[in-house]
Amino acid sequence: MTLLGDQYASSDEEDTPSITKEGATTTATSVVAAPEVSLDVWSHCIAIAKANINSMQDPMRLQLMLAKPTDTALTYNVPYADLARPSQGPSNPYKSTQGNALKRKNALTGDAQEAVISDATFTAQHRTFQSLGYTKDPSVNGAFIGDLTKAQALGGRDVIQMRPSKEESAAFRRKRQKKGEASIVDGEGAYKGPWARYQDDQIYEDEAALGEEELASDEEYVEEAIVPARSTTVAKLTSDYQDDLANTETTEFNGTAQYDYQGRTYMHVPQDLDIDLRKEPGTQKNYIPKKLIHTWKSHTKAINALRFFPGSGHLLLSASADTKVKLWDVYHNRELLRTYSGHTKSVTDSTFSPSGTHFLTGSYDRHMKIWDTETGACISRFQTSTKAVPHVLRFYPSSDTYEFLVGTSDKKIVQFDIRSGEMTQEYDHHLQAVNTITFVDENRRFITTSDDKSLRAWEYNIPVPIKFIAEPYMYSLVRASPHPNGKSVAFQSGDNQIVVYASTDRFRQNRKKSFRGHNNAGYAIDVEISPDGQFVMSGDSGGYVCFWDWKTCKMWHKIQAHEGPVVCAQWHPQESSKVVTAGLEGSIKYWD
Numbered sequence: 001m002t003l004l005g006d007q008y009a010s011s012d013e014e015d016t017p018s019i020t021k022e023g024a025t026t027t028a029t030s031v032v033a034a035p036e037v038s039l040d041v042w043s044h045c046i047a048i049a050k051a052n053i054n055s056m057q058d059p060m061r062l063q064l065m066l067a068k069p070t071d072t073a074l075t076y077n078v079p080y081a082d083l084a085r086p087s088q089g090p091s092n093p094y095k096s097t098q099g100n101a102l103k104r105k106n107a108l109t110g111d112a113q114e115a116v117i118s119d120a121t122f123t124a125q126h127r128t129f130q131s132l133g134y135t136k137d138p139s140v141n142g143a144f145i146g147d148l149t150k151a152q153a154l155g156g157r158d159v160i161q162m163r164p165s166k167e168e169s170a171a172f173r174r175k176r177q178k179k180g181e182a183s184i185v186d187g188e189g190a191y192k193g194p195w196a197r198y199q200d201d202q203i204y205e206d207e208a209a210l211g212e213e214e215l216a217s218d219e220e221y222v223e224e225a226i227v228p229a230r231s232t233t234v235a236k237l238t239s240d241y242q243d244d245l246a247n248t249e250t251t252e253f254n255g256t257a258q259y260d261y262q263g264r265t266y267m268h269v270p271q272d273l274d275i276d277l278r279k280e281p282g283t284q285k286n287y288i289p290k291k292l293i294h295t296w297k298s299h300t301k302a303i304n305a306l307r308f309f310p311g312s313g314h315l316l317l318s319a320s321a322d323t324k325v326k327l328w329d330v331y332h333n334r335e336l337l338r339t340y341s342g343h344t345k346s347v348t349d350s351t352f353s354p355s356g357t358h359f360l361t362g363s364y365d366r367h368m369k370i371w372d373t374e375t376g377a378c379i380s381r382f383q384t385s386t387k388a389v390p391h392v393l394r395f396y397p398s399s400d401t402y403e404f405l406v407g408t409s410d411k412k413i414v415q416f417d418i419r420s421g422e423m424t425q426e427y428d429h430h431l432q433a434v435n436t437i438t439f440v441d442e443n444r445r446f447i448t449t450s451d452d453k454s455l456r457a458w459e460y461n462i463p464v465p466i467k468f469i470a471e472p473y474m475y476s477l478v479r480a481s482p483h484p485n486g487k488s489v490a491f492q493s494g495d496n497q498i499v500v501y502a503s504t505d506r507f508r509q510n511r512k513k514s515f516r517g518h519n520n521a522g523y524a525i526d527v528e529i530s531p532d533g534q535f536v537m538s539g540d541s542g543g544y545v546c547f548w549d550w551k552t553c554k555m556w557h558k559i560q561a562h563e564g565p566v567v568c569a570q571w572h573p574q575e576s577s578k579v580v581t582a583g584l585e586g587s588i589k590y591w592d
Contacts (some may be wrong), residue, residue: 115139128158249342249369251376255335266329266337267357267374269312273331277312281573282484282531288547288557289577289591294334296588298326303582305349306526306568310356313573315373316580317359318588321346325361327373328588330572338376342369349393353401360404362390368406370418380421386410394437394446396460405446407434413448415461427463429456435524436480438489440503447489447503449477455491457507467507478524483550484533488513492527496520498538498548515548517555526569528579537579539566545581545591561589 115138129135132154134146144151154162164172177196184190259265269277301321308330309315315337316328325340325347345364352359358379362368368382368390384390388408395404402418413434415425432451439446440457445466447457453474457467475494482489486503488510493499498515502508518540525539535556536548545566547557562583572578575592582588 113139124158124160131159249340249371249378251341252339253337253376254339255329255337256333265374266315266327269314270331275574277314277574279574281311282533284532284574284576286530286532286534286571287577288535289559289579291592292561292589293578293592294590296328296334296336296590297586298336298339299324299586299588301346301586302584303568303586303588304347305351306570306580306582306588307350307352307359308570308573308580310352310354311573313575315356316588317350317352318582319347319350319361320586322586323347323363325350325359325371330590334590340371340376342371342378343367348389348391351393351395351404353395354397354399360393360395362393362406364389366390368393368416380418382406382416382421384408384410384412384414385423386412388412391433391435392437394439397439397443405437407437407448407450409433411450411452413437413458425461425463427458427465429465429468430454435476435478436491438480438482438503440482440486440489442486447480447501447507449480449491451476455501455507469501469507469509478520479527481527481529483529484531490515490527490529490536492520492525492538494521498527498536513550513553515553515555517548517558518544518546523565523567525565525567528569528571530571531573537569537571539569539581539583541565543583545569545579559591561591562587 117138125135129146132147132150134144134148134151134156135158136156137143137145144156175198177192177198178189179193179196180189180191182191182193255266260268271277296316296318299318299320299322303318303320305317305319307317309317314330316330317325318328319325323341323343323345325343326336327338327340329335329337340361343361343363343365347361347363350359350361352373357373358370359373360368360370366383366387366389369378370380370382371378384406386408388410390406390408392407393404394406395401403415403424404418405413405415407413411428411430411432411434413427413430414423415427416422417424427448430448430450430452431454434448434450436449437446438448443460445457445459447455449455452470453476454468454470455474455477456465456469458465477491477493477499479492480489482503488500489503491499491501496516496519500510500513502510515536515538518538519542520538520540523539523541525541528537529535529550530537534550536550538546538548539561540546543560543562543564543566545559545561546555548554549556561581562585564584566581566583568580568582570580572580578590578592580588580590
């Protein structure tokens with residue numbers, strides 16, 4: 001026990017570090033059980049000697065003292081001298097003198113005292129301080145802070161209390177002139193609107209004019225010698241906005257002769273050529289065109305649609321942004337045959353009926369019109385119930401068709417009956433403007449695409465989609481072209497590629513077929529498949545016409561066709577290697 005008392009300051013624990021007596025020679029580190037030193041555990045400082053006792057902090061003990069902030073128990077015995085030592089360093093201003101509880105610090109600069117103030121009162125006082133420069137002190141009743149002089153002059157009223165009463169406001173409004181009728185341009189009761197004057201302003205102007213005083217820079221001086229003319233009141237109907245030209249259609253024959261020697265018009269399919277235009281399209285093998293053979297120039301603005309005459313292709317119909325629709329001769333003289341005028345704004349789309357005797361046009365003037373191809377007469381006019389802009393038009397592909405579909409800017413596909421002129425069906429599931437309508441599956445179904453980056457398949461006459469495709473990686477599909485085999489449809493995608501979807505029951509994307517290498521972003525550029533299904537043709541925003549092989553998806557050829565973007569491209573239904581293209585500059589080019 002004597003030995004233990006000599007070598008240990010405490011015998012409670014067996015693993016307490018030991019300290020050697022003075023004069024003993026040993027190389028081990030000596031640590032006092034309760035040293036009279038200030039232990040700064042965060043800076044790892046060496047303890048200073050005090051009372052001729054030299055000691056150092058033991059790394060093992062230092063590691064035990066550096067506990068985690070989340071620990072709630074000590075891992076060693078703290079000496080009483082350290083527990084009773086006064087606190088060192090600057091005082092904590094947020095520490096309460098009673099107990100160890102800290103004051104609440106709810107603001108960056110210190111303690112913010114809470115006060116019960118409603119939102120309306122706070123808003124009123126805040127606006128008062130911004131407008132008048134003073135506000136009430138919430139901590140002292142009846143006290144103000146800010147501009148006390150102004151507060152005393154105004155009696156301490158806030159912006160709510162300084163508002164005029166209802167009677168004062170009504171009396172002030174009675175001094176103002178009447179706004180007048182919007183349909184009356186001049187004279188008594190003419191429309192003044194927000195420019196109606198007050199009586200005080202009119203008195204000021206009269207006194208200023210009589211006293212020959214100079215008016216302000218924003219006022220107008222009227223000479224007394226000049227009496228303004230008082231015109232008669234214009235009828236209200238006269239000033240209404242009416243589209244008077246929407247129902248006025250004209251046509252002009254531009255060809256050399258309207259009838260041939262047998263009395264036949266240009267509707268007759270020519271038979272004096274080295275090619276049979278009456279055979280079934282797609283029976284001949286197609287090739288890539290190489291050179292330019294003709295250019296048609298008559299339109300003054302961009303071409304929006306090109307359509308060959310169904311079956312034979314001996315006529316070409318062009319719709320332009322100059323509000324005109326023109327019919328061209330593809331053979332013989334290759335001249336302009338007829339011009340159809342009746343739209344007041346840019347023509348968005350045009351399509352032939354299956355027989356070719358009529359064609360349908362739509363325009364930004366929100367009208368759709370059916371024309372007689374031969375005489376140029378307008379047969380019928382149509383408008384949707386919402387007067388939306390027609391984007392795409394398609395006749396039902398049957399020989400005895402009397403119906404057509406129109407995709408509009410208000411997200412709907414509307415079905416019209418030509419005989420009655422009424423809407424018979426409405427397909428309303430898209431979320432944005434409709435871009436394409438393509439009939440598939442022997443015309444029993446049709447596929448539509450929209451700016452909402454989706455594809456929907458419908459049964460004809462049933463306004464519920466049977467298939468809906470919208471993937472995160474999809475872009476808007478702006479143009480479409482069915483394959484002659486009836487099993488696939490090629491779509492012009494907005495991410496510079498042409499994608500292919502099956503037109504069968506599942507309508508799945510064929511990921512093996514993707515045609516790339518052209519630029520189409522930002523434009524609605526046509527995509528067309530050759531009549532034999534061997535090649536895919538598309539325009540380009542750089543003025544090119546690109547051709548791909550349908551089986552290998554490799555680009556076959558590229559032609560610099562126009563200076564600007566090529567937005568229209570159509571394959572001749574009977575010729576083996578002839579295509580027609582058009583761009584934004586208004587010219588139409590024929591290639592072979």
